[in-house]
Amino acid sequence: MAKVTIDGHSIEVPDGTTILQAARMIVDANNYEGANIAPPTMCYYSKLKTSGGYCRTCIVKVTKGSEKDPRPMPKPVASCRTTVMDGMEVVNITSPEVLESRKAVVEFLLINHPLDCPICDQAGECHLQDLGYEHGLAKTRYDFERRTFEKIDIGPYVKLHMTRCIMCFRCIKVADQITDNRFQGMLFRGDASEISTYIEKAIDNDFSGNVIDVCPVGALTDKTFRFKSRVWFAKPMDAHRYCKKCSGKVAIWLKADEVLRVTSRKDKWGEAEEWICNECRFEKKKTSDWIIEGPRHIDRHSVISANHYENLTKLKLDIGKQQKQLADKK
């Protein structure tokens, strides 16, 4: 066990835990009381091995290395790939230096991102949007032409729009780790690099649809859902079906009785709880295919929750009470 202090909050974690996981544990333990000290992530995904370290949004400063070696680390470190040491002290949101570096990283991520949110399917559930609101500048200092790519169909269900990609490598890790054979990789280098399949080979794999869920931006989108609705107009419901390939536990997004799309259930860090298969995701588009469990909890900070009233029954009771009181007064 190692004791680590992040922004003044201490926690005991098992050896081998990363700073980021420890920060999330602290947030969990405090049950969202106080400030959110968990660093934002764009490329790290706890369910994918060797993910993280690329985007640099989760950088923190280690002010004390460990109990044995108290020297601070000279450079900011990627919290998702740095394991804790006993007695380590880390600053995240309490350090102006870290916040400035994060702001810089967000600016770098955005200079070649198209900012086409009004026509992007990911808008409303986009991690880069959240990050931009939190740390970005209101105005860009980049006045050159942004890089653009042609849209590519990878397989019958997934569209790749490289222009929006921020090179988080998550989809490559999914391809490597949860599907049978690798079908994606990175071509070229530097700011010309792009995610591509093996010479635009179609994806023929039962779990390939998960690349859509892991994509933090709108680079990989569901072709059965593209341009159908804004996510905040759809009603997310927990649902399941008996599937031979996967657990069948999904979130379905309804508009009236129509199933607009099916995604995996995302936890509060925006990560899929369980991978789902392509059959559930793309082919079961009728309400009768699903056993609906109830409305899905959406974080109240999310734009998606704008149209949803969680305590609807209580509200109804309150209104009823008020109406009664008003009637009594009269």
Add this chain to the structure above:
Amino acid sequence: MGIKLLIHNDKVPGIETLAVYRQMGGYASVEKALKTMTPNDVVEEVKKSGLRGRGGAGFPTGMKWSFLFKPEGVERYLVCNADESEPGTFKDRYLMEKIPHALIEGMITSSYALGAKTSYIYIRGEYFYVARILEKAIEEAYAAGWLGKNILGTDFSHDCFVQVGGGAYICGEETALLESLEGKRGNPRIKPPFPAIAGLYGCPTVVNNVETIATVCPIINMGGEEYAKIGIGKSTGTKLISASGHINKPGVYEIELGLPVEEFIYSDEYCGGIINGRKMKAVVAGGSSVPILPTELILKTAKGEPRLMSYESLSDGGFLTGSMLGSGGFIVYDETTSIVKNLYTFARFYHHESCGQCSPCREGTGWMEKILHRIVEGHGKPSDIDLLWDIQRKIEGNTICPLGDAAAWPVASAIRHFRAEFEEYVNHPERIKDVKHYYSVQQVSEAQL
């Protein structure tokens, strides 16, 4: 003449063949190490010598070797980093091209010290002809029994292979080199784990520069303590410097560390002064990524002491008034040089070579190049200089590997020491049109005044 340990035989005809090399006293260190020393003795000698990595960072080699993780039954590897791609550095090519056996000899001795049964020489793709020379030398060494099973009748067996890279600058970063050697895309790994724990194929690995490995031979031959007497302070021994730019005698020189910079530039033994009798304007002391220094700071430190060719003296004053010895790519600029155009060339190089893994370097290097291009073409804005400064500051230290830093430092130092020149470009674009050199720009501006 200064002391020469590495390239003293470079003019001997036929030195690239084993017979002549052996005649000149070659492979003595292998004999000495294998017959009279234990592997630990060799590591101790290297530690005593105070040898520091010649690839750029200057990390003590003996320390690096002693960090090597040595679990039972796990292979260990020695990898020689011959991916010399830093603009301005060409010392390793000279050494490998002229005296290939010096490297092979060093590889055998070093591998014996580390207990590595296999070693690799990772050479950059553009040096394919050097790779042929090395392969020929390795063949000769196998035939003469210096490589292979039971070398010199001892139970030490060793195999050495040459691997030609694809020609990417990033593969000179040790973890990217290992990835490339494993046949993957040459992207730097995220450290830790360091290669000394999990390197090539997940096994403990030491990655050393060509010159570092070649220097192990004279160290073993003369003894670590004797070697440590050469040089100055913690910069022991000799160093190959590849001098280029506006000097009378560009080339590779072996110097004793501690030689005054002024002597190196103006002495006839070395660079032989500035070409056409012009004045010197600036020097990049250790390959394109180290900070550029103007004449007054390269000849004398901020404290007024003469600057010496050593790790400490060149970095005296930090990055504010100092630079780095780096890999020894010594580029001299005379007064006609445009620092802005030079910086644009460097920025274009780093943009081209960024691997694209982490965002600050991937996006930042391209951004800097575009701004510099605009300034060089005469379309710069006054705010561009501060913007450049801000971008380099935000790249530095925020990346996985040192390429981000390497791209940021030249920009920072050029703006720090030559800001007036940038302002000239931005404020008077009409003066730079149709003018080949900055020298002429100065003349134009003087005439207009």
